[in-house]
Amino acid sequence: MLIDSHCHLDKLDLTPYQNDFSCFMQEADKNQIEHMLCISIDLEAYPAMCDLVAPYPNISLSVGVHPNVHEGQDPSADELIALADNERVVAIGETGLDYFRSEGDLAWQHQRFINHIAASKATKKPLIIHNREAGADTLRILKEQGADQVGGVIHCFTEDWEFAQQAMDLNFYISFSGIVTFKNAKAIQDVAQKIPADRYLIETDSPYLAPTPFRGKSNYPMYVKHVAQYIADLRETDLETVSQQSNENFRRLFSV
Secondary structure: OEEEEEEOHHHOOOHHHOOOHHHHHHHHHHOOEEEEEEOOOOOOOHHHHHHHHOOOOOEEEEEOOOOOOOOOOOOOHHHHHHHOOOOOEEEEEEEEEEOOOOOOOOHHHHHHHHHHHHHHHHHOOOEEEEEEOOHHHHHHHHHHOOHHHOOEEEOOOOOOHHHHHHHHHOOEEEEEOHHHHOOOOHHHHHHHHHOOHHHEEEOOOOOOOOOOOOOOOOOOHHHHHHHHHHHHHHOOOOHHHHHHHHHHHHHHHHOO
16 A cells, blocks of 8 residues: 655546546555645645545645745735644645746745744644755755744655755655656665655655656656655665555654
8 A cells, every 4th residue: 555645636637537536536546545645736726626635535635835836825824724724634835945936036935935834833734845946945944943843744855865864854754756766866866775764755746747657747646656666676675665664654744
């Protein structure tokens, strides 16, 4: 059994499943996907996302606004706290910094990040961190705002071992996506080999970043098996060991 610790189920291409989410869920069950964490990226789509997954107790939710979202509601900490008052919501985010897609004065992005950290501390629900080309500032803000009090996960990890060590010192887990299977991802593969067994998660970030051999195609939670198998090979162990360990880490972090 596998857990996909980060996916965007409301963004999936359901064409292969008769455009029917229930058909997709049946296929996920056949592929032994035990649990999924469906990640929020904006508040405008949030109610529909909640309605979509409501019939399925093996799907948890996060609440937050992605650092690249420029339109729509930019929530205060209090607004996030109110939305997180839901037993299905197990995390705050995804939040963080992105210097690849956003340019200019990014004070607004920093403040959004700080608001999410405040909501996480108030609700005691862990953070889901997005970091792209902003590693130093991401770590600095996490430290300055006391995010180690709640911890969380650096999702879709793309940094090096030094960054991973600093993140773990701040009480964060490291999550590997399909990127770890890419040929040019040597630094990420190095981290996947070195990381302590009790500090990693696996994810798809579907429908984005499909792993090899599906790279460039639409991604699905079922493909998390390919991420797990690749990590198992890197760590010279088996798929069952990686699946069990990452599942245990997920349940510990998110209290699922």
